Amino acid sequence: MADLSVDIGTLHLKNPVMPASGTYGYGPEFDDFYDVSRLGAIVTKACTSKHREGNRYPRMVETPMGMLNSVGLQNKGVDYFISTIYPAVSHYDTHIIVNVSDSTVDGYVEVAGKLEALEKITAIELNISCPNVKEGGMAFGTSCPMAASVTKAVRDVYHKTLIVKLSPNVTNIAEIARAVEAEGADSVSLINTLLGMAIDIEKRSPLLSTITGGLSGPAVKPIALRMVWQVANAVKIPVIGMGGISNASDAIEFLLAGATAVQIGTANFVDPMVCVRVIDGINEYLDRHNCKSVNEIIGALRA
Amino acid sequence: MADLSVDIGTLHLKNPVMPASGTYGYGPEFDDFYDVSRLGAIVTKACTSKHREGNRYPRMVETPMGMLNSVGLQNKGVDYFISTIYPAVSHYDTHIIVNVSDSTVDGYVEVAGKLEALEKITAIELNISCPNVKEGGMAFGTSCPMAASVTKAVRDVYHKTLIVKLSPNVTNIAEIARAVEAEGADSVSLINTLLGMAIDIEKRSPLLSTITGGLSGPAVKPIALRMVWQVANAVKIPVIGMGGISNASDAIEFLLAGATAVQIGTANFVDPMVCVRVIDGINEYLDRHNCKSVNEIIGALRA
Amino acid sequence: MTKFIHDFKVLQNREVSKGYHVLVLQCLQQLPAIFPGQFAQLLVENSPSTYLRRPISIYDVDPVENTISLLVKVVGSGTAHISALQEGNTLNLVYPLGNSFSLPEGKKVLLVGGGVGIAPMLLLSKFIHSHGKEVSVLIGGRTSADIIEPDQYAKYATVGITTEDGSLGHKGLVTTHSYFDSVGKYSMIYACGPDPMMKAVAGIATRAGIPCEVSLENLMACGIGACLCCIAETTSGNKTTCVDGPVFNVKDLSGWDRSK
Amino acid sequence: MTKFIHDFKVLQNREVSKGYHVLVLQCLQQLPAIFPGQFAQLLVENSPSTYLRRPISIYDVDPVENTISLLVKVVGSGTAHISALQEGNTLNLVYPLGNSFSLPEGKKVLLVGGGVGIAPMLLLSKFIHSHGKEVSVLIGGRTSADIIEPDQYAKYATVGITTEDGSLGHKGLVTTHSYFDSVGKYSMIYACGPDPMMKAVAGIATRAGIPCEVSLENLMACGIGACLCCIAETTSGNKTTCVDGPVFNVKDLSGWDRSK
């Protein structure tokens, strides 16, 4: 049994595996399948300043080895999170990271500020990359100045671990990563979904109510891995890698490419046990390769 | 039998289906399977000013519903093309579009200038988006000024139909499309491959000699379709759509999204007959929908 | 309700009508309690164009044999692969998912199923019948080939049939069947099938002041409330059809023009 | 040579050794001429992790029965699916692809196959034998389980066997077999197997001044010269292994340290 623990900011994670925001609810959804506290951390669905209904149905389409979604940040708002959801999840014996989204810098600041008071919320993940909202969302993640400004504003009010989640829909993701690192982000996570589209040729209409949506799943893995590798080579803060991870082998690719931890999203829908299987699989790999700690393989790509 | 013909610049294509550069050789590779002259056009492998050996082996990895390649513009140079390849393909009764690549603006200009003299080469496709070369290549396609400058330089020397092939590895592909349109491109084609990566976890080394490579195949279709839709809404010149097309239904999605023609790449490897199957399938669809001409469905998405 | 991930062994695969298969699946563990209207998320292996699981209603349950049955209509690659499973094959299910139909107050109830929408109605008939109620089942389809195993209901219910082409039972849409002539006698109406059918039934029920539950077949990714892809618009906001549904009382659904 | 895309019917699938399958496939059209060393690109259906075709050598040809055989070793998902094909299943091939081994000048030749690299050697034995030459076949493997159907060659060749663990034949690497003691008597050596094995054989041949042909198993996308993914570095630049190969004379291959 190798030492699987890794550090992200001030968080000491028992292992480098967490679910990706928006694919895991808040944790209890998976209680029936395994002990959710086994995860390195839980990452919640996006939390915004106000209640949001999200986009209209239909919100998903299956695509080759992946899916498009346009959920659009449906959630009951930060106050509801604090009053109702937090009490229901704070018993978990692992870190809880809240994914924070909004349409305005003030909104992000409001949510982050309110969450800081919650003892069990040890980090937030600033979602500046949601492709599924009309205002804000991805726009913040596709320009260095905007990414920097929202990071800076949140950094001013939020003193725990601040992870910024990057958009892959950019020319140079390393540049954005450096911009948020410069403003004090403790870590970057990537990738959020790639903007995509699908059409019903019989009806001649888009298959999503929002026309475009975010692509995730195994299809995007090669792109995600490349971006994680680029970013890991560009910043000093730890990188959390995700995009299409479906098994331990995929996760290890991300670790080798330089990710300190990984998130697993869409694969939870196909195999609800995937997160624990990945934890076990990483452990087996480390044992087989005589590694005492997962840190030995982080960034260990021979390139 | 609907009218399948479409116009791209001064080219009148008998149908909107052509193979994508680098996936079809020069045409003769497919002679055994069907009459290559049935295609709307043939698009050749990249042609550069000088002979190039391309990248080292290994140059490909399979990925979920797709593949990464890092062939890197292997070809014998424009003079060899003119002396040896052109005579071997000029008998085809369809348009031949040469994919033009290089590392410098002068190189592009040299190739384009030399090709203009060839009667049967009715158009060139300026590849400013190859992710698999160290110099030039994709760099030209990821900034508006660079894309504009190479287009302008080639436009000055090349007077037949000029198609510019765009890179998907950008924040705003519509912007690049507008930049090349402004410099006189007659058409834009998209998408080239998305930059990706894959790792051999046992050897802890990249699976491509070049570390990163270009992702293609069904996996990228949702992204490609979204980009084609964005570009078609941004420019007035005809758009040639590609990325993951494997059957007539996929091709029709691109036409509905606004593509005047489509290219089929990776799918040729799986089904060497795919191009003619797509031509037949589009025809059937048009008949079934009582369309007299394929033009009726181009851009006909109800969004 | 606790959800499980279990492997099932295919005991039987009968093509009960062209394109409709009934699969009898034996659970390798002990089956949990399953309520009518609940569904399972099926893992479709070896289908390159099927990445996500597929939601399929529980058609029948046999606690003695420790089996469940599914009624599957082939509409695409996923259902084609499921329908091609052979005796002895293994199928992985996440189940039982979703809420379930509620027990009616009164004595007589009407169940309406259109096409493969009939799937949850067998278990529901049994369940309501076992509570001493009188059940009428109305099965509608385009042609006789879409009327699946009507005999199955005989023990628990009176069965009416309609087909659009008149090839079996009454000719016409399900809502033109005589059961609807004296609809007032039913204390509850349940419907599952194509949206237009359910909306028509919901309209009749609402106008007659009868409570009506429908089972929605929204597109699903997770099936367990984690992704928020499958939402239905209700009078109290967007609800998941996989956890808050698939069964909804039509009075709670927005945009179901119930007065028309 | 004309390439075809043909459907084949699986007549037989024998697991000839653990993880090695011989498939006998009947062509639904007339088989074209096939030369030793050529291969086919197999369409692998129903394998979500296998998108591209898979290159497999032609193991044997029976023009009378209009069949070909393939010898497949399971190494991943694609070969697992191919090896799971059952009698009556259909398999789509693009074939025959690539160049072929050349006929030797002299009388005696040595064929060396390592593991599944033996696949092209059966047809090659037959071919050379039919031209009145004397064929020695040397089959190497890690254990006896990797020595596939040595009896098949008896009619056409003398057969030598080596295993690394000594479980069959001579113990050691293929190059330690006594056939190499008097290697000078061969006018040509042919090899197919893992790269290190082929390089070792190539080294011996080169030092002895004997022409040597090897068959490379480079990763392929198209198999028909269209993509330039499969290149081998040769003294005259990069060549495709799918069209210019898979058979190369080692003297033309760069980086094959032939003097060592």
Ligand SMILES: Cc1cc2nc3c(=O)[nH]c(=O)nc-3n(C[C@H](O)[C@H](O)[C@H](O)COP(=O)(O)OP(=O)(O)OC[C@H]3O[C@@H](n4cnc5c(N)ncnc54)[C@H](O)[C@@H]3O)c2cc1C
């Ligand atoms: C709660 C629930 C219970 C269900 N119960 C059953 C059942 O008991 N038996 C049964 O046969 N089917 C049932 N369905 C529908 C079934 O899930 C779909 O038919 C199936 O997912 C289609 O998968 P596919 O790969 O075959 O088709 P795809 O290739 O995915 O799709 C084929 C066509 O069907 C459409 N389609 C796919 N899924 C749905 C859907 N959910 N609603 C409407 N259109 C859809 C697609 O848009 C497409 O046009 C149920 C669905 C839900 C949500």
Ligand SMILES: Cc1cc2nc3c(=O)[nH]c(=O)nc-3n(C[C@H](O)[C@H](O)[C@H](O)COP(=O)(O)OP(=O)(O)OC[C@H]3O[C@@H](n4cnc5c(N)ncnc54)[C@H](O)[C@@H]3O)c2cc1C
């Ligand atoms: C011209 C040619 C002829 C061949 N003839 C035969 C034959 O007769 N019988 C036979 O069993 N195999 C043969 N092969 C090898 C065969 O093509 C591969 O084993 C097969 O493609 C692997 O597919 P997979 O999906 O099972 O494995 P994958 O999951 O794709 O790969 C499994 C592992 O095998 C490695 N691998 C895959 N393909 C190759 C390759 N071409 N070379 C080296 N490593 C590879 C991968 O890197 C991976 O580590 C031949 C290959 C070529 C190019």
Ligand SMILES: Cc1cc2nc3c(=O)[nH]c(=O)nc-3n(C[C@H](O)[C@H](O)[C@H](O)COP(=O)(O)O)c2cc1C
């Ligand atoms: C249905 C769905 C909802 C998502 N919602 C969010 C969200 O609220 N916030 C966020 O930052 N990312 C969200 N994502 C993106 C994922 O967290 C993840 O970045 C992406 O899906 C790539 O990982 P994967 O391929 O493993 O799914 C969502 C993804 C999916 C599929």
Ligand SMILES: Cc1cc2nc3c(=O)[nH]c(=O)nc-3n(C[C@H](O)[C@H](O)[C@H](O)COP(=O)(O)O)c2cc1C
């Ligand atoms: C093996 C390979 C080689 C390619 N070579 C070229 C090239 O030389 N020039 C070019 O513009 N695009 C090249 N491409 C990109 C394709 O033309 C096409 O843009 C891309 O593959 C997306 O389409 P697809 O998904 O249908 O393959 C190549 C693609 C592949 C897979």
Ligand code: FES
């Ligand atoms: S399908 Fe994921 S929430 Fe219902």
Ligand code: FES
């Ligand atoms: S595999 Fe495409 S050129 Fe050889």
